[in-house]
Amino acid sequence: MTTIHTIQQRISAAFNAEQFLYEPMRLYTPINYTLELGGKRIRPALVLLSCDLFGGDIEKAVYPAMGLEIFHNFTLLHDDIMDHASLRRGKETVHKKWDVNTAILSGDTMFVMAYDYVAKTDPILLPDVLRLFNDTARKVCEGQQYDMNFETESQVTIPEYMKMIRLKTAVLIACSLKLGALIAGALHDDATKIYDFGIELGLAFQLQDDYLDAFGDTSVFGKEIGGDIATNKKTFLNLKAFELAHGDDLIQLTHYFTDPNIPAKEKIVGVTHLYRKNNVEEATRHEIEVHFQKAKLILESLDISEDRKSEIHNLALGMVGRMK
Amino acid sequence: MTTIHTIQQRISAAFNAEQFLYEPMRLYTPINYTLELGGKRIRPALVLLSCDLFGGDIEKAVYPAMGLEIFHNFTLLHDDIMDHASLRRGKETVHKKWDVNTAILSGDTMFVMAYDYVAKTDPILLPDVLRLFNDTARKVCEGQQYDMNFETESQVTIPEYMKMIRLKTAVLIACSLKLGALIAGALHDDATKIYDFGIELGLAFQLQDDYLDAFGDTSVFGKEIGGDIATNKKTFLNLKAFELAHGDDLIQLTHYFTDPNIPAKEKIVGVTHLYRKNNVEEATRHEIEVHFQKAKLILESLDISEDRKSEIHNLALGMVGRMK
Numbered sequence: 001m002t003t004i005h006t007i008q009q010r011i012s013a014a015f016n017a018e019q020f021l022y023e024p025m026r027l028y029t030p031i032n033y034t035l036e037l038g039g040k041r042i043r044p045a046l047v048l049l050s051c052d053l054f055g056g057d058i059e060k061a062v063y064p065a066m067g068l069e070i071f072h073n074f075t076l077l078h079d080d081i082m083d084h085a086s087l088r089r090g091k092e093t094v095h096k097k098w099d100v101n102t103a104i105l106s107g108d109t110m111f112v113m114a115y116d117y118v119a120k121t122d123p124i125l126l127p128d129v130l131r132l133f134n135d136t137a138r139k140v141c142e143g144q145q146y147d148m149n150f151e152t153e154s155q156v157t158i159p160e161y162m163k164m165i166r167l168k169t170a171v172l173i174a175c176s177l178k179l180g181a182l183i184a185g186a187l188h189d190d191a192t193k194i195y196d197f198g199i200e201l202g203l204a205f206q207l208q209d210d211y212l213d214a215f216g217d218t219s220v221f222g223k224e225i226g227g228d229i230a231t232n233k234k235t236f237l238n239l240k241a242f243e244l245a246h247g248d249d250l251i252q253l254t255h256y257f258t259d260p261n262i263p264a265k266e267k268i269v270g271v272t273h274l275y276r277k278n279n280v281e282e283a284t285r286h287e288i289e290v291h292f293q294k295a296k297l298i299l300e301s302l303d304i305s306e307d308r309k310s311e312i313h314n315l316a317l318g319m320v321g322r323m324k
Numbered sequence: 325m326t327t328i329h330t331i332q333q334r335i336s337a338a339f340n341a342e343q344f345l346y347e348p349m350r351l352y353t354p355i356n357y358t359l360e361l362g363g364k365r366i367r368p369a370l371v372l373l374s375c376d377l378f379g380g381d382i383e384k385a386v387y388p389a390m391g392l393e394i395f396h397n398f399t400l401l402h403d404d405i406m407d408h409a410s411l412r413r414g415k416e417t418v419h420k421k422w423d424v425n426t427a428i429l430s431g432d433t434m435f436v437m438a439y440d441y442v443a444k445t446d447p448i449l450l451p452d453v454l455r456l457f458n459d460t461a462r463k464v465c466e467g468q469q470y471d472m473n474f475e476t477e478s479q480v481t482i483p484e485y486m487k488m489i490r491l492k493t494a495v496l497i498a499c500s501l502k503l504g505a506l507i508a509g510a511l512h513d514d515a516t517k518i519y520d521f522g523i524e525l526g527l528a529f530q531l532q533d534d535y536l537d538a539f540g541d542t543s544v545f546g547k548e549i550g551g552d553i554a555t556n557k558k559t560f561l562n563l564k565a566f567e568l569a570h571g572d573d574l575i576q577l578t579h580y581f582t583d584p585n586i587p588a589k590e591k592i593v594g595v596t597h598l599y600r601k602n603n604v605e606e607a608t609r610h611e612i613e614v615h616f617q618k619a620k621l622i623l624e625s626l627d628i629s630e631d632r633k634s635e636i637h638n639l640a641l642g643m644v645g646r647m648k
Contacts, residue, residue: 023466024466024469024470024473026469026472026473027465027466027469078428078429078432081424081425081428082425082428082429100405100424101405101406101472104402104405104406104428105402105406105465105468105469105472107432108402108431108432108435108465109462109465109466111432111435112458112461112462112465113462115439115454115458115461116458116462119451119454119455119458123450123451126447126450126451126454127443127447127450130439130443130450130454131443134436134439134440134443137436137439138433138436138437138440141351141429141432141433141436142347142348142351142433144429145348145350145351145429146348148350148425148429149348149350
């Protein structure tokens with residue numbers, strides 16, 4: 001069994017060993033910049049952990065795992081253009097540091113690179129691996145579109161929101177785990193189970209992200225609290241609040257989210273107060289727990305010794321209980 | 325042997341048989357719009373013609389051929405954002421008709437769709453097919469970057485320009501032909517030859533495009549003449565003119581391309597006159613001919629009966645001798 005620590009070191013080493021600088025430099029410098037920013041590298045870790053869980057050789061999973069990480073970073077790069085985001089991981093986004101054209105084209109190139117790395121797998125597995133990756137990439141695009149649609153839709157339901165985060169976030173977590181399973185030669189049923197585990201884990205992970213935006217600790221979270229509130233983003237918390245609040249609280253909540261003249265700080269404090277008062281914090285923690293428990297049940301159902309599952313279980317726990 | 329007419333009908337039928345409309349509609353409507361605009365569908369025709377040339381079953385090439393056409397349309401969609409183009413095939417571009425975010429994300433989705441279709445091939449061939457497609461897609465991105473770089477570079481040489489159009493245009497023509505050969509199970513050497521044929525043909529094709537911008541007939545070309553001149557685009561003609569012109573002509577040419585106050589019509593007439601006077605028209609026709617002859621020699625070197633080659637030869641002739 002390989003520890004999560006060893007796996008994270010292996011992934012760092014793999015990224016450090018690659019040079020992403022080729023000609024033309026104006027195309028590859030932003031790519032190298034993006035990939036050097038790092039991040040938590042959760043997706044490749046899941047690929048390797050899952051491969052190891054099913055008794056596979058993690059070395060065979062390193063390149064495809066890198067492919068998923070490159071794909072993830074490509075989506076962030078294009079999402080940042082669409083969201084007009086200035087910062088990513090504490091640094092200027094590519095379209096700010098360079099320009100929109102550079103961000104579009106460097107992103108497109110990263111997408112090809114992702115396919116390049118994903119394809120570095122046993123040719124026998126390639127059709128299944130490619131089908132999984134294509135299906136995932138397609139869903140991630142669809143999820144991003146639903147997320148953009150929400151900006152202009154007045155009525156978004158919680159099931160619609162859950163569908164969106166399933167597509168935008170959870171399927172890539174699930175794909176990472178299934179990819180590791182495929183490379184390890186896991187049974188079809190087991191590969192499906194670990195995918196379903198990933199879906200539930202991914203939902204819990206995204207809900208935790210929503211939660212931290214309102215209730216995280218700035219010093220740990222690493223970014224300003226309340227960004228989603230300030231920008232009227234439709235998150236689980238926002239939608240749940242409109243479901244739970246009544247009377248004066250509902251009026252106040254509506255006021256905060258419709259009057260553009262309220263200063264951001266006042267709005268964040270006011271909305272967070274209403275979230276707590278109307279049990280939105282509790283409801284969110286409950287929803288995270290529901291999905292995390294579902295994930296755990298699926299993991300338990302796998303016919304693998306418990307101690308082999310401990311590393312993946314611990315990483316999952318970290319993803320959902322994380323404070324940043 | 326299958327005629328080009330039959331092949332074009334097969335491709336039209338294949339596109340007509342597919343629905344590109346799924347949920348979310350805001351994502352897929354622009355994709356459907358783009359793919360319905362049609363265009364000449366040269367690349368999928370080349371895939372099928374090449375497959376047929378090497379004695380393959382063209383039915384096995386239809387989906388991968390569609391994949392290349394979808395990829396080509398994806399690149400146009402993103403290029404149009406980068407170039408701020410308003411019209412494509414006489415219709416509003418996606419970023420104009422909808423917005424930039426839609427164009428970015430619909431493009432990304434088309435890119436995944438391209439991989440989906442390209443992957444619909446014999447699993448045995450998939451590693452080679454995917455390697456070819458990844459390599460091509462990467463080069464097309466690099467070519468687009470060089471093209472963008474040229475906008476701000478004062479000194480671009482003709483070899484640099486030829487390298488750019490090789491990457492941006494010729495490799496996809498070459499890839500189309502090689503893809504057909506791979507699907508037909510052609511010998512490695514033959515697949516390489518048809519690729520090299522495609523490179524020369526692609527260069528001639530792009531030079532013809534440059535030529536038509538200045539010397540085409542508006543009523544046949546289907547778009548305004550002189551667009552490249554009006555926008556100071558570095559084309560073969562522009563670079564050749566600065567190489568050939570001396571004395572007063574060079575001064576005048578420089579004046580046309582640096583004084584922003586000259587009305588477009590006057591500039592186009594003046595520059596075209598200087599192009600003719602300094603043998604730029606002739607030099608361009610010569611360069612097209614050089615690459616077309618190289619292509620023909622490679623085609624002749626293939627050990628296949630001449631009459632089997634006639635359809636591909638005729639299409640090539642049409643691509644280079646075209647007036648639109």
